[in-house]
Amino acid sequence: MASNAAVPFWRAAGMTYITYSNICANLVRNCLKEPHKTEAINREKVHFSISKWEGGKPQRPTIRSDSPEA
Template sequence: MSAWRQAGLNYINYSNIAANILRRSLKPQLKTEAMRRDESHVRITPWANGKPAHEKD
């Protein structure tokens, strides 16, 4: 059994922890670029009757 599985983690959690540790250990000039790659943007579109339903603001 792998170490991350014995620690009670799934692979996604394990890889996220490892990536964060790696980003924090980089030199300052490389760290800022790596931290930008860490950001993610998610857009959620609700669907109704098989078509995207646009919510009115």
């Protein structure tokens, strides 16, 4: 029988490790001084494209941007 004492605190709080990791990363970014803070926040932005497929061929892609402020 396993003991609950060995469960990581993020799991006991009902979080996944990714959620815990993202919270920690945001805290670290917000603690940085300028200009390092702005550079770190800009690196966090993600850009990707989405293409719909019709008849086995991709249609024109749509460029999307995902950032924490959005």
